[in-house]
Amino acid sequence: MSPSTHPAADQLSAFARGNLPPGEFEAVAEHIAACDSCCIAVKRVRGDSIVISAAGHQASAPAPNTPPPDVPDVSEGEIPRADPPLPPNVPPALLNHPQYQIIGELGVGGMGVVYKAEHRMMGRTVALKVIAPRLTSKPSAVSRFVQEVKAAAQLSHPNIVTAHDAGEAGGLHFLVMEYVEGISLERFVARRGGQLPVTLACHFARQVATGLQHAHEKGMVHRDIKPANLMVTRKGQVKILDFGLARFVREEESTAAGKPAATAANVVMGTPEYLSPEQARNSHTVDIRSDIYSLGCTLHYLLTGQIPFPNATTMMEKLLAHTRETPTPIQTLRLDVPDTLAAVLAKLMAKRSKDRYATPGEVATALAPYARGESQGAAPPPEPTTGQGTGSHGLVEPIEPELVIPPPPPSRPVVRPKIAPETEIPERTTPTGQQGSRTRSRGRKKKALQASRTQRWKVTVVTAAVVFGLAFAVVAGFAFKKLVDHPETVAETAVDSVPNSVAKNDPPPTPPAEKPPPPVVSPPIPTPPPPKTPPPKTPPPKTPPKSESLQKVLFILPNRGLWLADYDQPRIAFEKRGVKVVTAASQPDPARLFPASDNRGQPVEIQVTLTETTDLTGYQAVVFCGQDVSQYIKDGGGAQAAKKTIQQMLQLKRFVCAVDLGQRVLIEHGFLKGKKAARTTFLADNYTGNKWGIQWLPEKDGPVLSDRFLTCGKPADADKLVDRLVAAVQKKP
Numbered sequence: 001m002s003p004s005t006h007p008a009a010d011q012l013s014a015f016a017r018g019n020l021p022p023g024e025f026e027a028v029a030e031h032i033a034a035c036d037s038c039c040i041a042v043k044r045v046r047g048d049s050i051v052i053s054a055a056g057h058q059a060s061a062p063a064p065n066t067p068p069p070d071v072p073d074v075s076e077g078e079i080p081r082a083d084p085p086l087p088p089n090v091p092p093a094l095l096n097h098p099q100y101q102i103i104g105e106l107g108v109g110g111m112g113v114v115y116k117a118e119h120r121m122m123g124r125t126v127a128l129k130v131i132a133p134r135l136t137s138k139p140s141a142v143s144r145f146v147q148e149v150k151a152a153a154q155l156s157h158p159n160i161v162t163a164h165d166a167g168e169a170g171g172l173h174f175l176v177m178e179y180v181e182g183i184s185l186e187r188f189v190a191r192r193g194g195q196l197p198v199t200l201a202c203h204f205a206r207q208v209a210t211g212l213q214h215a216h217e218k219g220m221v222h223r224d225i226k227p228a229n230l231m232v233t234r235k236g237q238v239k240i241l242d243f244g245l246a247r248f249v250r251e252e253e254s255t256a257a258g259k260p261a262a263t264a265a266n267v268v269m270g271t272p273e274y275l276s277p278e279q280a281r282n283s284h285t286v287d288i289r290s291d292i293y294s295l296g297c298t299l300h301y302l303l304t305g306q307i308p309f310p311n312a313t314t315m316m317e318k319l320l321a322h323t324r325e326t327p328t329p330i331q332t333l334r335l336d337v338p339d340t341l342a343a344v345l346a347k348l349m350a351k352r353s354k355d356r357y358a359t360p361g362e363v364a365t366a367l368a369p370y371a372r373g374e375s376q377g378a379a380p381p382p383e384p385t386t387g388q389g390t391g392s393h394g395l396v397e398p399i400e401p402e403l404v405i406p407p408p409p410p411s412r413p414v415v416r417p418k419i420a421p422e423t424e425i426p427e428r429t430t431p432t433g434q435q436g437s438r439t440r441s442r443g444r445k446k447k448a449l450q451a452s453r454t455q456r457w458k459v460t461v462v463t464a465a466v467v468f469g470l471a472f473a474v475v476a477g478f479a480f481k482k483l484v485d486h487p488e489t490v491a492e493t494a495v496d497s498v499p500n501s502v503a504k505n506d507p508p509p510t511p512p513a514e515k516p517p518p519p520v521v522s523p524p525i526p527t528p529p530p531p532k533t534p535p536p537k538t539p540p541p542k543t544p545p546k547s548e549s550l551q552k553v554l555f556i557l558p559n560r561g562l563w564l565a566d567y568d569q570p571r572i573a574f575e576k577r578g579v580k581v582v583t584a585a586s587q588p589d590p591a592r593l594f595p596a597s598d599n600r601g602q603p604v605e606i607q608v609t610l611t612e613t614t615d616l617t618g619y620q621a622v623v624f625c626g627q628d629v630s631q632y633i634k635d636g637g638g639a640q641a642a643k644k645t646i647q648q649m650l651q652l653k654r655f656v657c658a659v660d661l662g663q664r665v666l667i668e669h670g671f672l673k674g675k676k677a678a679r680t681t682f683l684a685d686n687y688t689g690n691k692w693g694i695q696w697l698p699e700k701d702g703p704v705l706s707d708r709f710l711t712c713g714k715p716a717d718a719d720k721l722v723d724r725l726v727a728a729v730q731k732k733p
Helices: 009-017 023-036 036-041 139-153 185-191 198-217 243-258 277-281 288-304 317-323 341-348 358-373 432-485 487-495 566-574 639-651 660-668 679-686 715-730
Strands: 100-108 112-119 123-133 163-171 171-176 182-184 230-233 238-240 554-556 560-562 580-585 622-626 655-659 676-678 696-698 702-706 707-710
Touching: 009 023, 100 123, 112 639, 139 163, 139 171, 139 198, 139 230, 171 185, 185 230, 185 288, 198 230, 198 238, 198 288, 198 655, 198 679, 277 317, 288 341, 288 358, 341 358, 341 696, 554 566, 566 580, 566 655, 566 660, 566 715, 622 639, 622 660, 639 655, 655 660, 655 715, 660 679, 660 707, 676 707, 707 715
Parallel strands: 554 580, 554 622, 622 655, 655 707, 676 696
Antiparallel strands: 100 112, 112 123, 123 171, 163 171, 182 230, 230 238, 702 707
16 A cells, blocks of 8 residues: 555544454555554544444444543643644545535544534534445435434434534535534543542433433434443533434445345444343334443443453354343442442343333433432432423433431520419410410400409408507507506516615615506508519520621522522521521522422522622622532623622622532632632542642531632531631631
8 A cells, every 4th residue: 555545434443443354454554654644543533333234244343441542641630622633635525615614633433534623604613524425325325314414403402412514515425513622431431540430420421311311302212322422521511422323324334234224133233332132132123221221331331440241352242241141240340339329220231121211311310319429328219200300301300308408406405584383374276367366365364363363462461460460459458457456566576686786674766757658559561562573584595696797698599400408508507597698690580400409399589680790798708509500600691790799709808608519610710729629529520630720628628718718518518617607707807
């Protein structure tokens, strides 16, 4: 092969996968060694769909547990953005296309070549996928391609790559898709050391399930769900590639093998490592439960870094393993997987389709608690009850358990004033209509009883005083009468009482003049003391006492996608300390809950519309809550209002708090750079390195105060969050 003759795209793809015959392999290798453009093309080859016909035609993808050959050295976990140089073998029809300007080549696969392009008029970057000419060589194939493109155009979901346009240039048919700036989950796992944290793996799998649910409602089945067909963006969003194209390729390959496209039951389509048992038998009759099985295999790979049946090497061994064998228990390979999640995974990968979840919406519901990290060691999740869910995506959500809010910390005992037993009148529960009359009746009875007792007490005191006066008068009269009737007795008594110094012969002393008896005076009647009035009941003090400084906080909520616990638990913690909570959002509409947080909860009313000029002088702190805070970052409608709010609070020397994914607002606006923050698994995995400059502290440390930023990794730490904020506010600046 001469250096001037470039190998075809199929040859490069087969060379990268090691499927060329020895002689042809050496010729292509010699050419690649001297051709930089073909070398780049080989490095950009991605695993694509394979088709296996009865005649043995095969284009296998690299084993998912083997790191791809083109994984670059990425420092600090960031995704490289450098575009490859423009290949010299771009078809002339595309180089001079009136609508799209080719920027570079993104990859080569069994379906064709993917280029990075830009719409000349709109300036929008897109991915332009040129279908291999062998697949569109017949008019019937072009007709099927157009049909699949029309079906794909009906899909509009954040977890599915959007199809923008389709066209033809110089006999080449292409599909224009959303350009996803990211890497496949296959490469993402390889870069993370071969497996992902349980929470992150379930978070990614749950996003795939929500995208599949949308496609299921449109009557579409993917047929080739695998990590290589799932792209993860810088924001951690997962997008499904190649909807509709998988079936188109299967039908065209089956036709090329000499079988009618609609009846080629002996043609197997898909990637063997992730193939459902029924798809291994007949690809034409599968339904959405086949994609659910493939999603289970994908989740197994995300958790373990290996495919479910790694010992199966040949194509037939892999197909038979999915049909007959049971994979190694997940907890044998990963000890931190809870029993309940292992049960979910087993149901995803059940051999019989009727034993799996019926819809991807049920899968999303089952994975929701694990994606949030809230069900480690919890009881098995209840069997989902299907029904029409809320939201623009039509996600079917079951009834979930009650939101459990931890009880408040024990408070000091309340000492109530003692009240005399006779004044205690127990209250009774009465009908609403009779409550007022019975209360007035009890008041009148109470006053009458007190008056009666006071009157009886007065009568008793007066009677006792009269009796005492009469007795004193009788005694005084008796004594006066004895003195008049027997004076000698009184004199003898007086002589006997004379001192010894006086002689008996001395004349008796002249008796003193008789004093008149004292008048009989009745004793004064004592004035009765005033009746004792029972002390009034005083309301017990609030427990715990209200902070002297922290009086009012502003909760900034997303209008769509509020995680209920992120708002509810901190709100309760603030209010039980006497702090007033005010809700705000950039739109006056109520804050709608994220479906998985509590689909029975009501939207939260918004009291303040947040703008760039909102007066914040009356608040000691603002609190950003998650889940979907996209409206407050980057191009969101409330991004500038959120940024101005943070800046104004810093100027006032007040505090800015964030709970769970609410920290994204502070991160994306650059306020946490160089600071410490409370660890949340998703954020710590996606906002790392020098670009963000955040020091994530362990979860056991609880809420973290760094300068005037207070971050909380989970709503269960709400009490600690409030305690630290109260202490920070009371401390002198």
